[in-house]
Amino acid sequence: MTTRNTPSKKLLPKGQHDRKSAQVSAYDDNASEASGPNASGFSYLSENGLKNSTEERCEHVLSVTNVNVAARLFVKKLEARKGECIHIIGPNGAGKSTLLLTLAGLINPDAGEVSLYNKPMSHWTLASLSSVRTVLAQHSESSFHLTVKEYLSFYTVIQQRPFVPALLEKALEVSGFLDKILTRLSGGERQRVEICRALLQIWPQLERGEGIVLLDEPLQGLDIRHQYALASLVKALCVKGNTILMTSHDIALSANYSDSLWIMRKGEVFAAGEPRAVATQNILEKVFECHFAISKHDNFLEIQVCAPISL
Template sequence: MGVKRRRQVPARPEPGAELLTAAGLHLAVGGRELLSGVDLVVRAGEVLALLGPNGAGKSTLLSVLAGDVPPSSGTVLLGGRPLGDHRPAELALHRALLPQSAALSFPFPAGEVVRMGRAPWAGTAAEAEDDEAVAAALAATDSTAFVDRPFTALSGGERARVALARVLAQRTALLLLDEPTAALDLRHQELVLQVARDRARAGDAVVVVLHDLSLAAAYADRIVLLADGRTVADGPVAEVLDAPLLSRVYAHPVEVFPHPGTGTPLVVPAR
């Protein structure tokens, strides 16, 4: 009987390395074009926020970048290789996806749900980190207190935090987060974005879909602004969060002010 070889653990990326690149992405569904020629680069060590109004294509783009939805045309490279060349098990070692909703019909304890994030590492040297990774992810999301409670018995905000903990426990170099703050109170919105900031500071790349423009301004390094499936702007926070541009994209007048303490842009609707 042969000896089963252990799978290799991916090397950590160099700071600033291009982890993922997308070029000319188009996606049409039912005759409607959801993405129209989107280009994107995601680098290690940054938080990249995807912004735009409802229907702009943010979640669709995230699904294409994750490899869950193939584009009609265009390319996505993960680590310099076409996304489609990665087997699902291999893909899970490189990127973790937090979808908008965390659907789970079985009453698994919250701690076991988080441990599911460690499944891709079974059979690798990193398997030895499972307990520590789960505990750290629960602590980072302020979820340790309900580790033994059924996931189905948690509130919407608690479920959202456990779902994020599962993604964090996966410990990939690329995190794709779809509206991770949507169900959360103010304190936990800040906590989640600080976790994203910390992961980027540690060398990972975080792509996050947000609706709160001021949260994006406070925590993102770069913003991609989408409208009607197209990239309207891609650049530093202060450059993209421009009042005339945002007013046009969101079809509502907005004002942008510098925070009196930090200078970070604050975006508010004009009333």
């Protein structure tokens, strides 16, 4: 029998459970309409990529309606709200990456629609998209023969001081190897650099609480301390108003560091909502086919994964 670590009370982000939970409705055709104006006739980004006031009023940052991707992703309705921290979990092949990349505008669905600020993804130019949302794809390591500093400098504002913003450095600790060649870093170090790169791409927007971040398995390869540091960073960025979606295989961490959990199985969202409502023994056992022991504490959900059901 194996058990998973659960975060101690101390590790939980401040105010996590006080914060008004931004609920996500899956399969709910009656989910409330976005509070922003109708997409038609509105320009959500000015020429230089700066947002106008219409965007500020759009509560649903990303929405998915009746999406089908090559018979491997079927989503009737999902919405991510401004400032929401969403973790997407599910077994291998459940469709997490496919959903994330579809939300990022990197996969075009065969049917249905993905909208960003009420504007269909197909109406966004890649340049406009890149100025408001950033993506960390799985296995997105670059193989350039560059130092970490040279690589990251492609994504930073010229003469930005400090080179790596303090909030990022606190969680990712990349400053110690800025002069190292990218390809000579360890797997976990590379992953921290790639996460840093993704966040630097829209750092001015993230500082203003206007960014959208999609991270595919960012915890992969990170040691336990950096896993929790990253989860805290993600949560802190969302508290500022940024919207972040990340996929994960760490059910306990995700249940404790998200506002919403999207639980996927076989290309569909099996359950979505506030972690305490959806990370139940019944749902987790159905989706992951493992036995779980779950205890609800005041400040955290203790989730232990026991033996696979079929073994």
